[in-house]
Amino acid sequence: AAVSLVVWLQHALFDIGWGAALAAVVLSLALAVVASRVVGETGIPPIGAIGKVAQLGLGALAPGNVTTNLMGANVTGGAAGQCADLLNDLRTGALLGATPAYQIIAQCFGVLAGSLVGSAVYLILIPDPVAQLLTPEWPAPAVATWKAVAEVLAQGLHALPTGSVPAMALAAVTGITLATGEALLPRRMARWLPSGAALGLAFVIPAWIAISLFMGAMAAACLRLLAPNWAARFVLAIAAGLVAGESLAGIAGALASLLGA
Known part of the structure; x- marks a missing residue:
């Protein structure tokens, strides 16, 4: 039911194609695992970085469509980030002896109250996003980054800055090497390896x-x-x-x- 609702809302509100809307939700399942691992090691949900991965994927499915790229990735990044935050809540509840089933019920009420209150506070603080965001008072660095990536992908991968592709390849090889070493090396040696999640996060946060x-x-x-x-x-x-x-x-x-x- 939740998947159907999210897919329909993407199509109804932003005119995102059914295939791209469904892909955004499916992609969030895989990226939620990554986000949860990063939060477990660093305490910071990498919503921005997860969103960039989703933007690359949706850029291939709907090339040149800025709205699909931006809002579809927002669905993926938001879902993955909320999953990671939920694990923090469940862990806290476990330390306090709370029952997971009751925590999930409380989370459902929290989603309803939080969405209403959060939206209301946002509208009070930023009544005119077009004029207020990306200004010295409200720099919104995450918004600026998502916007820039969407604009670049709308022109195609050839619009990426010089050196981006080799840098991504190097980062991929580094991540695979660290993960392989962590899995195969003896524990006494693996514990000295840098955390791939923390290392990657350090490159995408201020x-x-x-x-x-x-x-x-x-x-x-x-x-x-x-x-x-x-x-x-x-x-x-x-x-x-x-x-x-x-x-x-x-x-x-x-x-x-x-x-x-």
Whole structure:
């Protein structure tokens, strides 16, 4: 039922072909596995990177169609990202002793409430997306990247910047090599291999985020060596508070600017 609804909405709202609409949903099943693995290792759902993979696939199915490329990939990236976030929720519930069945029911209510509240807040903060987005106040880097990829693919793969194809080939070989080594090498050796998921994520997120993640990981490792008992009790809680606090501070700043205007 969910697949049928999503496919129909793509066709009804954005005039996406039935085949491309179904492909976007099917592709999300495979990419959800990738997103879940990345979240398990880094805590960040790679929605942007997943969306680019979907854009390449849909670009081959509907060449030159910017709407299909952008909105179809949005379906795939959004579904994969939400799957990864759901695993975070289920893991948290497991730590607290919650029953998975009741968590799924709560998630269904959360989808309904979150979609309504999220849309309402978005319309309050950004009543005119055409004029507000991609400006210094609302730079929306992820939106800019998706838009740029859609425009390039509308012209064909020959419009890709020089060096992109060799870079993608090198990244593919690196990823396959790391995954093969992780699967075949003895565990004592495989644990020293770089994480392919974390390495790939570092190339598609802003540098300051990657550097912050590295510094936080190093600080946590040092604390575990110096004060293992204290670190076991407080490091995770402190890290979670910093992440949530930064997000809430950003929202508060945006609302303050809006009310001040």
